[in-house]
Amino acid sequence: MDSVAAPRRVVVSVRDIVKRFQRAGGSVTNAVDNVGFDLLAGEFLVLLGPSGCGKTTLLRTIAGLERPDGGTIEIDGRLCDSSENGVHVPTERRRLGMIFQSYALWPHMTVFDNVAYPLRSQRKHNKRDIADRVERVLTMVGIPELTKQYPGQMSGGQQQRVALARALVAGSDLVLFDEPLSNVDARVREQLRFELATMQRDLGFAAVYVTHDQSEAMGLAHRIAVMESGKIVQIGSPREIYDEAASRYVANFVGTSNEIRGRVQSVEPDGTASVTTVIGTFVGTLSKPDIAAGDEVILVWRPEDGEPSIEEPASSNRFRAVVEAALFLGSHTEYSIRVGESRFRLWRASRRQLSTDAEIWVTVDAASMRILRP
């Protein structure tokens, strides 16, 4: 998809942003702590992290609803925040759209009036102009026939389109989302997520999207920024974040993982290392180049990367385990397996059952074993 050779335009440039809040007792917390990234034209960036890690504060700072205590923000090449130079451009002059929880559509207004609202509040468009723009943007999001409906008379998908139309109507190519799907029930949410991703790719606006739901992040993002205590701890494509988690925190936040403690025996020039653990010695892939022989580390691997067999495999990187329990989950079955005192999880297509109490071999190849710092 990304076959464009020319470098893409930077829509938002965030540099060293700090935002502090005073707690009730008087102590100060860094809600956003030295964050920086570039958002490219047409890019969908997801801010992912647990409750309280600073996602909303960072988004509100980009929107101009919070004033940062340090750092700079540029939008479309224009300086919007610089605490050092006293620059702070108000939200309504940042040319961006916002979509919050459950879309926040006005229930007493028709679709037309909801979408026309940002244009009317700018006070620079006449009636004809507003009607043209609203019609155009509703056609863009695929609901030109719904102008006279009220939000309460529409499906979740239609409401999402109205919210998107309202965010885009004033001509911005940047939309900020704060957990818009969090009040929608699980089944509808998956459908809406799919539609949103499709519309974003088709219409081409750039997006910053906040969520604490990892599967939502995986499904929507071109890039995910994982946050912890006000900091971005890793930023990369969903695949990079999942397959090459840089820390235990990221590996555990994005998906399920198994862990074994160990000590590095030797490091190879190809970025692999041999690690001794209580269940044997394994070759894994280093998450950081500076991990050295003698270091205490953690081996992390995904439940789907363990390959079970009844026969002893010819390969190395294997251990012997007992199947303790099986949990049928439809498409796959989750097994709890035990090796001495250690327990791990293993996922397998349900068609290929393992029986409980069976003694099995499990092989995990070196590329799927990540060596992380404890």
Ligand SMILES: Nc1ncnc2c1ncn2[C@@H]1O[C@H](COP(=O)(O)OP(=O)(O)OP(=O)(O)O)[C@@H](O)[C@H]1O
């Ligand atoms: N107006 C405020 N005054 C004081 N502290 C605040 C304020 N807003 C946020 N905080 C604090 O800043 C930190 C980050 O909050 P924020 O709302 O950005 O988290 P979040 O990642 O969006 O969490 P959630 O997933 O629960 O929405 C929290 O410790 C919060 O208590």
Ligand SMILES: [Mg+2]
């Ligand atoms: Mg929040």
